[in-house]
Structures are given as structure tokens and as C-alpha cells.
Amino acid sequence: MKEARVQVKVPLVPRPGMLGSEESSTQDAEKDRLATEKKRGNPLQVAKMHIVIGSKQETIHAKPGEYVTEELKQEATEHINIPLIELDAFRKVKRRLMRTFGRRRHWGRHPGLWHPATAVSALLVLAICIPVILVWPRAGEQTKPTPAPTDANPSKGLNTPSPVPATPVSYPEPNVRVYLSAAGTTLELPLESYVTGVVAAEMPAEFRLEALKAQAIAARTFIVRRLVANDTSGVPSGAADVTDTISHQVFIPPDEVKADWTRLGKAKEWEKLQQAVRESRDAVMTYQGRAITASFFSTSNGYTENAEDVWGNVVPYLKSVASPWDKQLAPGFEETVTMKRSEILQKMNLDAIPVSADQNGSWIKVLSTTKGHRIKEIQIAGETFSGPEVRKRLGLRSSQFSWKTTGDEVQITTYGYGHGVGMSQWGANGMAQEGRTATEILKHYYTGISFGQASKMLASK
Structure with missing residues (x-):
């Protein structure tokens, strides 16, 4: 902001405090005259008035006998578009500012020092303003209100929509x-x-x-x-x-x-x-x-x-697993039946026991067992059978069994009940x-x- 100074040369008028005691009788008349001159303006004792703006000085010329009125001052300074500041008032303001801020350098004296800062500031302002301009509602557009949540959970402080339960699909019972x-x-x-x-x-x-x-x-x-x-x-x-x-x-x-x-x-x-x-x-x-x-x-x-x-076919979900509860609970876990040798041979479609097998006393012999500890293959009177086949032909409760021969009788003890x-x-x-x-x-x-x-x-x- 440029500094405006107004220099007005006026005649020195003695202040009321400076009057002597001998002039006190004329004090009231002098006050009336001064009041009248204040309204009309001071008589122009000098033919010009100087107005200083920065380094420029403007001069106002007046005719002799004219008064420098407020209208004349405004007319003289109107073309420079600055306010008219009385000299005494300006000096008081200037002294107050200098006491407050001191004598500091103004940026205007060194323009090269502040131009980069000004450019950076301008770029920051643009970076902030451009996104705002892009998202600012256009004329005639209505801002769509955000739909309110359907459910509120005060304990969590968040509003979340309630999940919609899936409708179960029902099918007719066959x-x-x-x-x-x-x-x-x-x-x-x-x-x-x-x-x-x-x-x-x-x-x-x-x-x-x-x-x-x-x-x-x-x-x-x-x-x-x-x-x-x-x-x-x-x-x-x-x-x-x-x-x-x-x-x-x-x-x-x-x-x-x-x-x-x-x-x-x-x-x-x-x-x-x-x-x-x-x-x-x-x-x-x-x-x-x-x-x-x-x-x-x-x-x-x-x-x-x-x-x-x-059954001879591999089924991936039908595998051998332990089942220790049966022995403790099942009343028919172990059962013994007695048969004659002739009855066994008849049910197994065998004619007779070979002499060699009868002499060794091993006309029944286990050849292999399964993972489930049942008989997989067994030899009876020289012929080979599977454990499940013997169980079925003899009517046994299980394909895991043991036997004891006494004379012509055979005691067979089974363990468990069923195919397993x-x-x-x-x-x-x-x-x-x-x-x-x-x-x-x-x-x-x-x-x-x-x-x-x-x-x-x-x-x-």
C-alpha cells in the first residue's frame, strides 16, 4: 500500500491556552470567528497546496482570496483515488505502527526474494481448489441423499444393515x-x-x-x-x-x-x-x-x-477302523457253536477229509487274515475258501472264529456279529x-x- 502524505501550509494561530490574561476578555468573540471560518474553510494565505503520494507530489493552485474547503480538497484528490488524510492524524498512526512492528523491510523493495514463495503458494491453492471445483454440484443438479441404514446397533456405535435370512427351499417328500x-x-x-x-x-x-x-x-x-x-x-x-x-x-x-x-x-x-x-x-x-x-x-x-x-470291490469310504466298544457292551460279542465234522464237510460240499490232513490233525488251516482281523482265506480238507464264504455256508455269526476238535465234534467260537x-x-x-x-x-x-x-x-x- 502506497503512503499518502498531505502537506498544507496554514497560518499559525495561537491556541486558546497560549493567550495572555489581558486578552481573556476577547476570547469568546475569537471562538465565534474561528467557528465561522471552520465552516467556510481557511482563507488561503498561500497560493498552493502540496499533496505527496509516494515519490510523486501533486500541487493544487487556488486563486487569491479563495478558501480551501473540504469540497476543494476532495475534488483535488478525486482523480488519484486515495483518501484524504490529515497530517497530524497520519503521523500519529505511523508512530503507533512503528512502535508496534519496528522498522522492517518490505517485500516490495526486493521483489526477487518473494516471487518463488508466491508461485508455490499459488500452486498449493490451485491443488486444493481444482478437486473442489470438479466435485461441486452443477447448476440444476440435486444432491442425492445418502439412504439411511435399516438397522442400528447402539452398543457398537455403527449402523449396519441387517442380513436378509435365506429362504429355505423345500422339496416334496418322496x-x-x-x-x-x-x-x-x-x-x-x-x-x-x-x-x-x-x-x-x-x-x-x-x-x-x-x-x-x-x-x-x-x-x-x-x-x-x-x-x-x-x-x-x-x-x-x-x-x-x-x-x-x-x-x-x-x-x-x-x-x-x-x-x-x-x-x-x-x-x-x-x-x-x-x-x-x-x-x-x-x-x-x-x-x-x-x-x-x-x-x-x-x-x-x-x-x-x-x-x-x-465283497471284492474297493469302496473308498468303507475302510477298516477300530471299534473297541463292542467287546465291552455287546452281549453276543463271543459265541460258541458245536458241529460234527461230517456236517461241516456236507455244508462245504466236500466228500471227505484227506488222510494226510486227518493224520496231521490240521484239516482246517487259516491261510491269511484281513486288516479287520478276520479270516481272509482258509483251507478245509485240502480245499481253499474265503472267510466270508465259510461264514455263510456254516451259518456263523462272524468270519473271525477259532475252533477246537474233540473226537468227531468241532467247537467253533465266533467274535462279533455280521459282515463287518x-x-x-x-x-x-x-x-x-x-x-x-x-x-x-x-x-x-x-x-x-x-x-x-x-x-x-x-x-x-
Whole structure:
């Protein structure tokens, strides 16, 4: 800002304080005259007035006898567009500023020193203003309001939308056709009712709930696999999906089970059976997306069998696992039967015992065993048989057995009951007594399996 200085030469007028005592009588008249001259302006004792602006000096010429009025001063300084500052007032302001800030250099005296700073400041202002200009709403545009969240959680201080629960997909419950071998008729009923009849026939009602649930899932998986494949093998004339015998799964119609158990005072067992089926509803075991062959049996010899050692085919989820609970719980874990040698030879389609074998006393000899500690191959009277084949022909409870010959009699002791592939029912009950769930039981006896939805699998068939 440029400095403006106004120099006005005026006659020296004595101040009222400087008057002598002899002039006090004329003081009032002098005041009136001065007041009048103040309104009109001072008589011009000098012919010019100097106005200094920076290094420039402007001069105002007046005619003799004219008064320098406020209007004249404004007219003289109007073309330079600066305010008129009285000399005394300006000097007071200047002295006050210098006392406050001292005598400092002004940037205007050294323009080369502050130009880079000015350029940097300008760039910073542009960097800030350009993004604001870009996002500033255009004329006529309306700012879209931010939608309010649908749910608030005051405890966390954040508003988050509530997740929308997925709507469960329901599929129609399929029906099962059961061939009743005793009556020679076919019964059609819903899938879950069929499972109820199988569990009632296959597993003791006194077993723990989780064991009953595991049995229900195994029974459901067995029939679903047949339904998906349209498998009617083993059914007379193929007019049904499954029979009610051990060829498939033993089955008793649910109405008959309820009536018999109610008459025998087993209402609680019936309720528990229904609960097991209800809580495992629609669940099946799967392997690579398909329902498995859910084989099961009564009692193990302490281990289950590999499928290939019993049926000749490798099944990845039917592998030998330990089952130590059976020996502790199963009442028929060990059983001894007595047979004559002639009876054994007859059932094995053998004519006679060779003399050499009879003389050595080893006409029965084990050749190899399975991973499940059962007999894999055995030699009887010089002929070789598989362990499962001997079990089936002699009607033994298990393919693990030992024998003792006394004269013409042979005492055969078996360990466990059943083919040994899949889930042991007594082993499942032992696991349930230890607090294991149905899922844990099934994953123990069926290696690497998953779980699926029966109705969904049948609906997409």
C-alpha cells in the first residue's frame, strides 16, 4: 500500500491556552470567528497546496482570496483515488505502527526474494481448489441423499444393515414302495415313515438317541441311493423299490410298531424313535455328491472290514477302523457253536477229509487274515475258501472264529456279529454313551463322507 502524505501550509494561530490574561476578555468573540471560518474553510494565505503520494507530489493552485474547503480538497484528490488524510492524524498512526512492528523491510523493495514463495503458494491453492471445483454440484443438479441404514446397533456405535435370512427351499417328500415278503403285497408310504419302520426293526429301542439318529441317517441313505438309481434288484418282479428282509433292510410298518410297543409299555421308546427320525430328517451321507452305500451290521470283533475283503470291490469310504466298544457292551460279542465234522464237510460240499490232513490233525488251516482281523482265506480238507464264504455256508455269526476238535465234534467260537463292513450298531451305541453325536459316529465308521439333503437329490433325479 502506497503512503499518502498531505502537506498544507496554514497560518499559525495561537491556541486558546497560549493567550495572555489581558486578552481573556476577547476570547469568546475569537471562538465565534474561528467557528465561522471552520465552516467556510481557511482563507488561503498561500497560493498552493502540496499533496505527496509516494515519490510523486501533486500541487493544487487556488486563486487569491479563495478558501480551501473540504469540497476543494476532495475534488483535488478525486482523480488519484486515495483518501484524504490529515497530517497530524497520519503521523500519529505511523508512530503507533512503528512502535508496534519496528522498522522492517518490505517485500516490495526486493521483489526477487518473494516471487518463488508466491508461485508455490499459488500452486498449493490451485491443488486444493481444482478437486473442489470438479466435485461441486452443477447448476440444476440435486444432491442425492445418502439412504439411511435399516438397522442400528447402539452398543457398537455403527449402523449396519441387517442380513436378509435365506429362504429355505423345500422339496416334496418322496414315497417308498416296500415289498412285504410275508404278505406278498407292496406298501407305499412316505420316506420318513419308511425310515421309522427300518430303525424300529434294525436297532434296539433302548439304544441312546444319537445312536438311533445315526441309524436313521444310514437307513435313509441306503434307500435314497436305490431310488436315485432306480435300483429294484432283489425285488420280486421289480414292482417295488425294496423288500422288508435282510437282503435290503428289515422293515416293520410304523402302525404295527406303535401298536406293539404301546401294548408292551414301550411308549417312551416309541417317542424316542420318532424323535431320532425327526431330528435327522432328510439327512443322507454322500461321497463326491452321491449317496453312499450305507452298509451296517450288529457287532464288530473290535474292527470293521475293508469292502474289498468282503465283497471284492474297493469302496473308498468303507475302510477298516477300530471299534473297541463292542467287546465291552455287546452281549453276543463271543459265541460258541458245536458241529460234527461230517456236517461241516456236507455244508462245504466236500466228500471227505484227506488222510494226510486227518493224520496231521490240521484239516482246517487259516491261510491269511484281513486288516479287520478276520479270516481272509482258509483251507478245509485240502480245499481253499474265503472267510466270508465259510461264514455263510456254516451259518456263523462272524468270519473271525477259532475252533477246537474233540473226537468227531468241532467247537467253533465266533467274535462279533455280521459282515463287518460299515457301521457297527453296538459300536455306535458305545460312542453315543461317551457323548459323541450322530455326525461324529457316522464320520468314524464311513471314511471321508459328507452330508446332503435326500429330498433335493430325489427332486433333481
